[in-house]
Amino acid sequence: KNQVEQSPQSLIILEGKNCTLQCNYTVSPFSNLRWYKQDTGRGPVSLTIMTFSENTKSNGRYTATLDADTKQSSLHITASQLSDSASYICVVRRETGANNLFFGTGTRLTVIP
Amino acid sequence: EAQVTQNPRYLITVTGKKLTVTCSQNMNHEYMSWYRQDPGLGLRQIYYSMNVEVTDKGDVPEGYKVSRKEKRNFPLILESPSPNQTSLYFCASSLSWDRAYNEQFFGPGTRLTVL
Numbered sequence: 001k002n003q004v005e006q007s008p009q010s011l012i013i014l015e016g017k018n019c020t021l022q023c024n025y026t027v028s029p030f031s032n033l034r035w036y037k038q039d040t041g042r043g044p045v046s047l048t049i050m051t052f053s054e055n056t057k058s059n060g061r062y063t064a065t066l067d068a069d070t071k072q073s074s075l076h077i078t079a080s081q082l083s084d085s086a087s088y089i090c091v092v093r094r095e096t097g098a099n100n101l102f103f104g105t106g107t108r109l110t111v112i113p
Numbered sequence: 114e115a116q117v118t119q120n121p122r123y124l125i126t127v128t129g130k131k132l133t134v135t136c137s138q139n140m141n142h143e144y145m146s147w148y149r150q151d152p153g154l155g156l157r158q159i160y161y162s163m164n165v166e167v168t169d170k171g172d173v174p175e176g177y178k179v180s181r182k183e184k185r186n187f188p189l190i191l192e193s194p195s196p197n198q199t200s201l202y203f204c205a206s207s208l209s210w211d212r213a214y215n216e217q218f219f220g221p222g223t224r225l226t227v228l
Contacts, residue, residue, distance in 0.1 A: 031213045043117070043203050043219030044156075051214075089156065098163065098210060099171060101217075105155035 002027045004092050006104035013111055017080055021107045023073040023090035031093040031100070035064055035075050038087040038106070047075070047088075080111045115140045117220035119204050125226045126194055134189045134223050136204030144210040145187040146171070146217070147179065149200040156203065162187055163210045194227040201225075 004025045013019050023033070032051045036044035048059045050066040050073060057064050061084075063076045077084055090104040117138045126132055138145065146161040148171075158171030162181040176198055178190040187206075191198060202223045207215040 034216070041222065043205070043221055045219070046216045049214060049216070093213060095213070098169065099158065099161065101158070103156045105153060 002094060002102050004090055004102045004104040006090050006107050008107060010108040013080055015080060015082060015111050015113050018078050019080060021075045021088050023104055025071050025092045027092040027094050027102050029095040030068060031095040033066060033073050034091045036089040036091060038089060044089055082111050082113065085109060085111045117204055117206055117218050119220040119223050121223060122221060123224050127228050128195055129193050132191050132194060134202060136187045136220060137185050138206040139185065140206065142206035142208055145206045147189045148203045149173065150203060151200050196227050199225060199227045
């Protein structure tokens with residue numbers, strides 16, 4: 001069964017600290033994996049996309065990793081800011097089929113001063 | 114500005130009263146999709162459309178209808194809303210469904226409450 005699981009469900013950290021969010025998937029055959037950031041009351045916005053051949057990709061203070069062998073991805077946030085408070089959603093695309101996007105339930109991150 | 118717009122943003126209605134949530138994109142995207150988002154369940158796809166006049170069911174299509182008469186518009190219709198359709202709804206679009214790296218752009222969301 002194609003699934004995407006994210007952990008933790010929620011996380012509270014102090015401003016300036018780092019954190020890592022996890023995404024494990026069983027989607028096959030794998031095409032790519034995207035991390036989205038969803039601010040409260042807004043639609044998700046793409047942060048980064050990881051393909052099979054990519055291990056690490058950075059977007060400012062966000063660094064995503066992918067281990068296609070173990071089917072795990074992580075999103076590391078460095079020097080967190082209050083504006084990082086949001087839900088982070090992992091979306092995995094399967095190579096085949098029209099209905100081929102699989103969504104995680106997200107990690108709710110709260111950064112406190 | 115390239116964007117996906119949805120209207121209304123907030124709606125409170127009663128059981129059985131037909132309603133339509135509009136979605137429009139100005140990016141000439143072929144692929145459009147509707148999702149609902151519920152606490153603990155994440156985003157679930159309701160319907161999608163690969164192009165004009167081509168629509169198909171997603172994971173949770175019961176109680177919803179869609180149409181795609183024009184490329185830019187993809188309205189979501191609830192013929193007889195029920196309280197279990199109370200949710201946050203998102204419309205999204207991308208350039209095409211078959212290009213693996215196409216990003217989906219999401220609208221701002223419509224919060225629907227059915228009493």
